[in-house]
Amino acid sequence: MLKKTLLTLVVVTALSAGANAALLAHWGFDTYDGSQNPVLPEDGTQSGTATLTTATPGATLSGPAGTTLNDPRPTPSASQALQYTGNATAMNGSTFVIHFSGTGLGGFVVTYAAFADSSGASINTWAYSTDGTTFTDLGGTLSVGTAYSVLTADFSTGAAATALDGAANVYLRNTLSGATGNNKNSDFDNIHVSSVPEPINVALVLFGLTFCGVTFGRRLIGFARA
Secondary structure, eight states: OHHHHHHHHHHHHHHHHHHSOEEEEEEOOTTOOSOOSSBOOSBSTTTTTOEEEEEOSSOEEEOOBOOOTTOOSSSOOOOBOEEEEEOHHHHTTOEEEEEEOOTTEEEEEEEEEEEEOTTSOOEEEEEEESSSSSOEEOSSOEEOOSSOEEEEEEESSHHHHHHHTTOSOEEEEEEEEOOOSSSEEEEEEEEEEEEEEOHHHHHHHHHHHHHHHHHHHHHHHHHHHO
């Protein structure tokens, strides 16, 4: 009975550990002024290596006051944001690309706070790549409101997961569109990428912990009988 209880505890613990998402990178744009490119994240396990690279067909980049919405830090800071400004021709087609390592990881999800002026770039279209050149659309679009709200681009299922899970290089691109007016703003803040260990790694943890649990259980039972 004791051994079964120990095994159950081990399995539940391992499954729980494997299910918890880890923060790979968080861009709070704390000191952003529009000139930095690429931009390094402030937080996350890949804060020193992940990058966010901007590109515009003519829009102006700046770093106005941001928001605390979607800031994962214990003490959120509004600080700055990533802002695109321009007319429809300049805004539509503007992008930013997130690059990080997916080695040993999977289930990638991007969340971020965003807003667009009325008649601004109110549509976000995400795509993914493993070489930074050939991108595949994630499918569907995200609608950006006229006040900050949190949006989610989920790369953890389907073809995206098949292509990206465990990849040495992961590129996630967001393209702006939908602008029809002039001198409009589109702002982004607190962009973060999370992931979970690849299933094979979770399975290895399960096996290792289960083996240790069985061994410990046997020793404990033997000690009790002695």
